[in-house]
Amino acid sequence: MARDGNHTKELIARTALHLFVEQGITETTIRDIAGAAGVAEGTLYRHFESKDQLAWELFSTNYLAFARELDRLQEEYDTLQEKLAAMIRQFCAFFDRDPVLFSYLLLAQHAQLKKVTPEMQTAVTVLQKVIAQGMAQGEVPEMEVELAAAMVLGVVLEVATFKAYNRITQDLSQLSETLVASCWRVLTGDGTP
Amino acid sequence: MARDGNHTKELIARTALHLFVEQGITETTIRDIAGAAGVAEGTLYRHFESKDQLAWELFSTNYLAFARELDRLQEEYDTLQEKLAAMIRQFCAFFDRDPVLFSYLLLAQHAQLKKVTPEMQTAVTVLQKVIAQGMAQGEVPEMEVELAAAMVLGVVLEVATFKAYNRITQDLSQLSETLVASCWRVLTGDGTP
DNA sequence: ATTATCAATGTGAGCGTTCACTCATTTATT
DNA sequence: AATAAATGAGTGAACGCTCACATTGATAAT
Numbered sequence: 001m002a003r004d005g006n007h008t009k010e011l012i013a014r015t016a017l018h019l020f021v022e023q024g025i026t027e028t029t030i031r032d033i034a035g036a037a038g039v040a041e042g043t044l045y046r047h048f049e050s051k052d053q054l055a056w057e058l059f060s061t062n063y064l065a066f067a068r069e070l071d072r073l074q075e076e077y078d079t080l081q082e083k084l085a086a087m088i089r090q091f092c093a094f095f096d097r098d099p100v101l102f103s104y105l106l107l108a109q110h111a112q113l114k115k116v117t118p119e120m121q122t123a124v125t126v127l128q129k130v131i132a133q134g135m136a137q138g139e140v141p142e143m144e145v146e147l148a149a150a151m152v153l154g155v156v157l158e159v160a161t162f163k164a165y166n167r168i169t170q171d172l173s174q175l176s177e178t179l180v181a182s183c184w185r186v187l188t189g190d191g192t193p
Numbered sequence: 194m195a196r197d198g199n200h201t202k203e204l205i206a207r208t209a210l211h212l213f214v215e216q217g218i219t220e221t222t223i224r225d226i227a228g229a230a231g232v233a234e235g236t237l238y239r240h241f242e243s244k245d246q247l248a249w250e251l252f253s254t255n256y257l258a259f260a261r262e263l264d265r266l267q268e269e270y271d272t273l274q275e276k277l278a279a280m281i282r283q284f285c286a287f288f289d290r291d292p293v294l295f296s297y298l299l300l301a302q303h304a305q306l307k308k309v310t311p312e313m314q315t316a317v318t319v320l321q322k323v324i325a326q327g328m329a330q331g332e333v334p335e336m337e338v339e340l341a342a343a344m345v346l347g348v349v350l351e352v353a354t355f356k357a358y359n360r361i362t363q364d365l366s367q368l369s370e371t372l373v374a375s376c377w378r379v380l381t382g383d384g385t386p
Numbered sequence: 387a388t389t390a391t392c393a394a395t396g397t398g399a400g401c402g403t404t405c406a407c408t409c410a411t412t413t414a415t416t
Numbered sequence: 417a418a419t420a421a422a423t424g425a426g427t428g429a430a431c432g433c434t435c436a437c438a439t440t441g442a443t444a445a446t
Contacts, residue, residue, distance in 0.1 A: 008421080026219035039422075039423085041406090042407090045406095051407090156347070158343045158344065158350060159344060159347060162340075168339050181382055182382060198395060222432080235396070236397070397436100403430105406428100408426085408428105409424100413422070
């Protein structure tokens with residue numbers, strides 16, 4: 001191997017990730033990425049087919065890997081309450097470990113989600129599955145699974161978004177138990193006050 | 194007045210709104226908008242300074258107007274519970290009335306929020322103000338206002354997002370009482386299980 | 387009633403710029 | 417010497433925007 005190509009690819013990917021988050025994907029040019037990474041434009045095309053493919057690889061790899069991680073985790077527990085708590089803690093840890101990556105997944109969703117085929121497992125489908133099981137077991141009252149999933153996801157995702165915008169200062173992991181409790185309250189209410 | 198210019202401006206604005214939501218702002222060209230609206234490119238510049246200004250006008254007008262609407266509404270009620278319920282119902286009605294506009298505000302946020310100065314009143318600041326008052330009155334337990342606002346906003350916003358993606362079929366207004374109940378449960382829990 | 391005038395509105399070919407991407411060449415490693 | 421990696425000037429296409437000109441309709445003068 002000459003001039004570690006893998007290191008260069010990683011460097012380009014990380015640099016692109018940061019710039020995409022700061023400026024948006026379309027607003028970031030190949031020259032921007034190459035310049036910030038300290039490589040020539042041509043080098044980028046030795047490691048990625050195109051700018052689109054770079055953006056997609058950055059998205060799909062991490063988006064799908066996170067879904068697998070969540071699914072593997074939920075299998076370790078028996079009740080919805082435990083599964084949900086574990087997933088939320090994992091989510092918070094993921095955010096704290098790499099906030100830039102999280103922001104990218106959030107940002108790129110609109111553009112890239114069209115390329116996600118229905119049979120792919122995402123964080124949303126895992127959450128819906130777990131909630132549906134919990135309802136079938138009578139652990140929480142019956143309601144529309146999609147609605148329940150949206151509300152739970154909303155609690156966690158919006159807090160993460162606030163954190164990404166520095167509207168919240170604490171680490172997400174410090175807030176995970178509050179989030180778990182709030183999500184549980186949302187699920188155990190049946191909607192009639 | 195010759196060849197109703199106001200009508201043309203509205204036509205261009207609505208067309209741009211739809212295309213921006215479908216394809217993204219940067220991905221939509223002036224030619225796209227002009228073509229879809231059935232006018233020449235030059236006509237667009239007769240009514241808007243630039244593409245950026247068109248996107249900003251579309252955003253700021255509606256974003257700030259909605260915040261004013263919410264603030265006016267909350268003033269009509271005395272308790273946090275009533276204020277919150279009224280605001281959520283208003284939010285749902287707004288979405289159902291013009292889902293495309295809502296999607297645009299959601300989509301454009303990332304790009305346009307930098308131009309929103311801190312002293313401008315937004316839906317988020319109104320929500321935070323109302324929640325802070327409710328806590329001061331002892332109506333709900335004390336907790337970080339930003340965190341509480343994020344969770345409440347998340348519940349409503351994510352359900353709206355699901356609806357925008359057709360993951361939920363009912364009108365948002367049909368779900369408003371469920372959302373109100375869920376948000377209330379989030380606020381009245383103190384986070385310690 | 388007819389015509390002239392004028393400002394508002396609409397047009398689209400063309401301009402300068404920027405962009406993603408290519409490729410002949412150079413550099414580093416084995 | 418052979419190969420993998422890196423380079424950056426160059427290319428064609430697409431973009432936002434301009435501008436000289438055409439069209440329209442209201443108003444005023446005849």
